[in-house]
Amino acid sequence: MKKVNLILLFTLLLGCTAYLAYSSDNANVEVLPALSAPKDLPDFTLNDIHGKANSIHQLAQNKPTLFIYFNSTCHLCQEELGKISERIDEFKDYNLIFTTVQPKEEMIGFVEELGIKDKSFVHFLLDADMNVASYYQIRSVPSIFCYNARKELIAEYVGITKIDLLLENLGRGK
Structure with a gap:
């Protein structure tokens, strides 16, 4: 034994x-995690919070773009977008596209609270038919996608992400 x-x-x-x-x-x-999102920024046309139809590609122009899928009732989204809004001036050389499936009435107060909706480089879009959510296969929010100036995916994140990391990725995307 x-x-x-x-x-x-x-x-x-x-x-x-x-x-x-x-x-x-x-x-x-x-x-490094493998990128699972579509490699190119999709060109959907969605209404903004004022009801105007906007092409995602036209909003992105030829600048690095931060594309965030969020929900205004999500505490993680509230925290992430709150941190971005606190440092909004650092994003002025990029385009920020915030997209949600929520009806405008449910999120308008949240957008107003952020105090960034009138910035020319900030766009809030409504994915009423869930086309973007389906395309990205969104399973959790916030879902964050960084694209370079050629509209190619360079990084993606789910959940709260450090603002410095987002800015660093956007800076690499010029």
């Missing part, structure tokens, strides 16, 4: 040692 226990103990120790050696060798390797 002692011999069996010793063999098991030795095997366990050997396995643990091998695992620790493997994990320490790979500790400095940065694994």
Whole structure:
């Protein structure tokens, strides 16, 4: 019995040692997540909060674009958009497109509270038919997509994302 226990103990120790050696060798390797969103900014036409139809491509122009799918009742979205609005002037060289499936009446107060809707580079669009949500296969909000000036996806995030990281990605997209 002692011999069996010793063999098991030795095997366990050997396995643990091998695992620790493997994990320490790979500790400095940065694994980047694969981008799963469509690689190009889609060109849907959606109504803004004033009822005017807008092409996403026309709003993006030829500038890096931050495309955010959100819901005004989501506390994570409230926090993320609140942080963006606090630093809105740092985004002036880019285009921000905020899109939601909510009816205008449900989100207009939230948009007003942010105090950024009148900025020329900020756009709020309503995805009433859920075409954009289906295209992106939105499963959680906020869903954030960074596109370069050629409208190619360079980064995507779900949930609260550091503003500095968003600005860094947009800056790389010029």
